[in-house]
Amino acid sequence: MLDNTIAAIATAPGEAGIGIVRVSGDKSIDILKKVFKPKRDIDIEDIPSRMMVYGYAVDSNGETLDEVLAVIMRKPYSYTMEDVVELHCHGGIVPVRRIMEEVLKNGADIAEPGEFTKRAFLNGRIDLAQAEAVIDIITAKTETGLDAALNQLEGELSKEIKNIMEKFLSMLAHIEASIDFPEHDVEEVTVANIKNLLLETKTSIIKLTESFNEGKIIRDGLGTAIIGRPNVGKSSLLNVLLRENRAIVTEIPGTTRDIIEEYLNIGGVLVRLIDTAGIRESEDIVERIGVERTKEAINNSDLVILVLDASDELQPEDSEIIDLVRDKKVLAALNKTDLGSVIEEKFLENQLGADNIIKMSVKNQTGIDKLEERIKDLVYHGKLSIGKNKIITNIRHKNLLDKALESIERALLSIENNVPVDLISVDIREAWNSLGAITGDTVEEDIVKEIFSKFCIGK
């Protein structure tokens, strides 16, 4: 239903310099006539597009609601490609709400979350991947995340996807042609062509899916679990990395009972830091549940920081924990070096790699910067540069690319097995469909609905 006119408060609730009520749809300008009185004598119809006009928001009795600036953005040159009107008032909760109420009284409906952007998509100004980038821009937690989202909004990813889709179409065209001319040698040439194109598309798609691990970290953060036996200084490390006293630290082993999760930015890398309960055998039920959660956190993490007490020899518990993280990326933090260093360093180097051992003292604040540096290196491998790379950050896109890959594999297998080409076209069409769901060319309505429901109101 695009024929109604929608309105929303576009600014965040609270006190601020300005607040904006945004209206989109055919009735926008008529609504403005009702709720806005320009200070100087100008007919609202005559206000040029995108020119701010000073005046007052008024109710039906002509009573002033607030002093405002109004702007009209006539279709199709607006965010939604519809007539858009904005009223910029003082940024308090009451003036914004008053004006919003008046706009609704005059015929606008309350916009659903993301409905402005949804209209931009449905009216063809941006495709679905670009629309999804809008929400990523708003929720970006780091500079890198913002750059990746901006890149996607520019249409870089869509362009790549469309290139690949073109190749599928050209395969389908080859197949059509060979059906029209069914001589054997035509079919042979066709099959050879299609196989080449399939291999090309496969390479391009794999390259995109491979970027997802980095993309996921850019968007959701590097899941980093701090683990170790009780009392080695895990919570102290969390606090020092966060530069605040977030977790309770005491000299009593078993202080942390539940998972604590905080985001931090290490040199542009978004890190989701997880402090866990110390791992040891325990009769205490609360502590046992805590240990279970620690194990879960290890499984879900991208990186493990294993904290060990450097002033003590390795304990049987430490060895058990090392076994637990065998197939994880592990950095070992040898803490409490201020109390001496007797831990079996050589053994640990053999087990985990010398690069991954970092000696530190949270108490004296030594070695922390080295740990931060190492985390950053792990993510960037010194080579990631968002500006030039197309990066998949969205799990929906990743799943669709995987689906397209499956279709390609099936088609290639059919070619190996000398299946007639017109049957292969089914898989090629499916691959095309999967990619089309990324850009929104072939996507189903309920999926579109779900995507936009995650937006904020007024966007």
Ligand SMILES: Nc1nc2c(ncn2[C@@H]2O[C@H](COP(=O)(O)OP(=O)(O)OP(=O)(O)O)[C@@H](O)[C@H]2O)c(=O)[nH]1
């Ligand atoms: N000397 C010294 N003491 C430290 C250092 N880091 C932490 N501690 C002390 O070690 C004790 C335990 O620290 P926590 O951070 O609570 O240890 P934890 O690993 O979180 O312990 P649990 O939550 O019980 O598993 C506290 O008394 C800290 O002050 C350090 O580098 N040197």
Ligand SMILES: [Mg+2]
């Ligand atoms: Mg703790």
